[in-house]
Amino acid sequence: MKDYLKQFQFPEDLKEMDYDELELLSYEIRDFLIEKVSKTGGHLSSNLGAVELTIALHRCFDTPKDKIIWDVGHQTYVHKILTGRADGFDSLRKYGGMSGFPKQRDSEYDLFDTGHSSTSLSLGLGLAAARDLSGEDYEVVSVIGDGAMTGGLAFEALNNTAHLNTKIIVVLNDNGMSISPNIGGLSHYLGRLRGSRKYISMKAQIKKNISKVPLIGEGMIAGMQHARDSIKYAVIDGVLFEELGFKYFGPIDGHDLQEVCETLELAKQTDGPVLLHVMTQKGKGYSKAELNPNVFHGIGPFDMETGQLLSKSVKPSYSSVFGSKLIEMAQKDERIVAVSAAMLEGTGLAKFSHEYPKRTFDVGIAEGHAVTFAAGLAKAGCKPFVTIYSTFLQRAYDEIMEDVCLQNLPVVFCIDRAGIVGADGETHHGIFDLSYLKHMPNLTIMAPQDGAELEAMMELAAKLDGPCAIRYPRGTAPQLGGADHAEKLEVGRAMRLREGKDADIWALGSMVEKALDAAELLKEQGIEAGVINQRFVKPLDEEALQEAAKAHDLMVTLEDNVLTGGAGEEIDALLINENTRVLNMGWPDTFIEHGSCDQLYRVHGLDAAAIAERIKKELEG
């Protein structure tokens, strides 16, 4: 078989290939994706579903002059292959290697460093409006999934499109899936559209028959705008997009290269906003991913034959500890409900949703709505546990402030993926939540050192009358102290784990384990460092801090958050008049690249050895 992938360099090569050759290329790309991602891990099923669509897009448009924006960007592996980066897949998502998301630094074909959902329409509209102002001539194409289309930002952009009435092509890549099966009214609506293939075939049939009419046939077609609209209104109910000012094309088979290419060409020739509804299968071409597209949405290295993960942690993750504990609590307290923004599995709520389907609210990719919806639940007497990744919760800043904290409503924010997350990189590290939450009045903020403490904090949260946030990292939950240890949990109280006369390390959450390890390393060098499990960022344990400051020349704060606006900043302010030095350790004011968590802590001086070294140097002055 001709190895197209090897010959292949850049998108213009696609224009020289006929549909048969393009189809052979799509087979090669699928084999390549499965083989490479099975070794490195990554986002597989979305990329398998986008093979033909991506080939067609790069064939029909003159990239990078024509602009293609990918929503979220997790489905850009094929785009990377077609833009000269096939060699990067051996280092996919590894420290110093190729990112799994679009990166401007990597390629002129990557317009934005996307990673958060539902931005592609707004970004595309901005590009189109600027193009119109400058009089330049290029196409703008926003590729958005059916899941991302449920995000509020996408609706805001759809609304604005009619107003701008600029030329933009929106490709709605509809596979019926978000990470889990897609939810909500729009998803049902798209499902009906997917079923209305009749519109495409009827329209084609009518055009074919009429064009046979001698002399007047073509004229009739042109003049049938009114008839076309009435046919359209009659045969498809997909007028939502038409009413929003788009010319709607579809639904078409997103795996039929010729159909996609021809429809894209039609879209190019059409004035004004166009929405092309493409139906694809998430996981296409790899049976295990076809059967379980959610499992292979984001997956670790796996055995290609069996589809099984090559390594599985035996210790429970923080997410699974959270999910199991919430089930146990919900059994005793019927006020408890769970709210998720399209991340039931990732946040450990899948089992809870099976046990308590009526008390589980998956609102789609809609974090702002999730929070204000939870405020409504709380106002009416429920005890909502809103579980959202730290980075995605950024979307709900105003709702947390205005609809929950200002109202002083008893909403519990379970902030998963708080801290460095690893391979997803800059767009996904949860290292800003303390900075965007700490200044919100009425909010209690806590971080567990291990699984047992997470459970204790959840119990405590359920008893609080006002809003609170519990933040915990991706990955396995250590067991540092026994369950009794967690029972001594009191709001605003830290817990001393180790005495030490030379320095006192105030560690938060997942950094407690590193602080204990660092203290051991320092002890080997004759330095006695105390370790305190800070537990609460708000309210601070001011009494314990001031007491510790009086007894130590050096106070160290340690957090898995950026220093700017972090927990350490509060401690600085509190101890400003104490006769002690404060060393703040956390993430610098920048976006942290991708890599394994261990590598990132090491490279950025936040692993135990570096912490010990830094404290030693500070003491030596």
Ligand SMILES: Cc1ncc(C[n+]2csc(CCOP(=O)(O)OP(=O)(O)O)c2C)c(N)n1
């Ligand atoms: C603001 C935000 N919330 C949640 C996510 C997590 N997330 C990444 S991809 C995805 C599902 C996207 O579904 P869709 O757009 O249909 O793409 P598909 O994977 O089906 O191709 C979700 C929820 C995110 N990236 N950004």
Ligand SMILES: CC(=O)[C@@H](O)[C@H](O)COP(=O)(O)O
């Ligand atoms: C693309 C995206 O945003 C999600 O798939 C995210 O990568 C999931 O992260 P976890 O793997 O930490 O659940």
Ligand SMILES: [Mg+2]
């Ligand atoms: Mg989808």
